Amino acid sequence: MIWSLKETLPREDIEEIQLKRLKKQIKKIYKKVPYYREKFKEIGIKPKDIQSLADIKYLPFTSKEDLRLNYPFGMFAVPKEEIVRYHASSGTTGNPTVVGYTRKDMETWKECIARLVTMAGVTRRDIAHISFGYGLFTGAFGLHQGLEKVGAAVVPMSSGNTQRQIKMMKDFGATVLIGTPSYGLRLAETAIEMGIDPLTDLKLRVGCFGGEGSTEAMRDKLHESLGLFATENYGLSEVVGPGVSGECTELTGLHINEDHFLCEVINPETGEVLPAGEEGELVITPLTKEAIPVVRYRTKDITSIDYEPCSCGRTTARMAKVSGRTDDMLIISGVNVFPSQIEEVLYNIDGIGTNYLITVYKENYIDKIAIDVEVTDNSVLDSPDSIENLLKKVREQLHVTLGIHPKINLVESKKIKRTEGKAQRVVDLRNKDGN
């Protein structure tokens, strides 16, 4: 089923809507957001210079850093009383990025999610179990509202307590699972440990996964272990949260809600817009966002866009699954973390040296992180207990500060790998061996 006629318009019509909305949006931003007005003036551009979609290339980019620098409300375009919801993204060092939603933004968000879950196969007869954490992150609330709009019954389970999640899925007869793909696999494993066979004891049929990238191998594994049809959706809080794009049942890429998001793919080094189909960094300009309308937001996610109509009947452009990042941000089971943040935590623990190596890998399709750390305080050689205590301290600090559960290997300093004399800080093995 297709939720909205907007998803099946001829390309010219889609572009006409986009251009109309872009012009209006840029005019409004120029008027309402001093930050952008200054930026536009600096490069000598006026809203009226935007006469075609291609003219967007004259507009400045926006980065996460820009949002941080304008923390908390510097980029907002509406008075605070217009805001009905706030969300924020992780900000363990410095400020988080805060986003707001007006009443109309909330409606747009619901609409976008309704389209995505519908294209994944969810209907009003479904019972949707949400295993994203409810809180400042956009994942849980975003999916929640859209699923309700579709008419599905929502079970707002939130994250944690895996055994209880399985019991609830079984007792409520959940048919749709919402969460990160790695947590989906964790649920499958735990169910088996509990003596529950997901294939016969659970009724799951569709999975709408997000919050982190996934691979075809993971999709197969989710299908085999949970018996569901696994789809992926994409989004980020800076432009809306989940709701930018999602997979239809043809699995031909992620259909973009183009009437709300104008997407470009650029060369991350030069900033130049790339032709359709070429791989580069995804840049998103929300076309209808009221509260915090960013311009050309650099996602740092690498993908490509296909504008051909899909066999599912939709004509909206499809982006390929995100294949990587332009920066060194790591996404560990849905948690975003930069190596520099890990470094900062390590540097503040006495008895630990300045050399470290982060290894990200998959174990049973679940993201794992291991950190090789050098010990520098020789008083721990006193007893194995002293070393265990140090290990515990490192683990706790990383968990409390960054929300990750790394395996810490205390190693001899010289065993920490270095490439050409320069320390190599991160090894990502996740996309090796078909994972």
Next chain:
Amino acid sequence: MAIKQISIFVQNRPGHLADVTEILKENNIKIIGLSLTEGNDFGIVRLIVDDVYKTEYLLKEDKYLTRIDDVLVILIDDQIGLINSICQELAKNNININYIYMLLEEYNKKLPLVIKTSDQEKTKEVIENLGISVISQSTKSRNN
């Protein structure tokens, strides 16, 4: 005569202890005593060698985490029940034994035993009271 022990941090993986012993062999350093305490993923190697400072220098050059301590070495006869008497006596005095290991060669026809307890001073006293000789001054280790 103070007996110095060097402790070295190693990972509990094949070849890691061998890396250390290789350095000693290359530099003609004789191992007189050796013990390996195991943690989950790591080990602490404790060595008595014929040149402890050279060993420390070489290992530090290779960025190993090391530490030198004065240890108590007691000389016992090869006799049934003797170790029991020592342990019983220490227990009576509420002294906890952290580790014990043998040296690899006899000393005056007696077996040298390295012992580290919760109270080295008192241990020395207790053991000497048993009529057992202690060949080291149990000075406070320099890291304490």
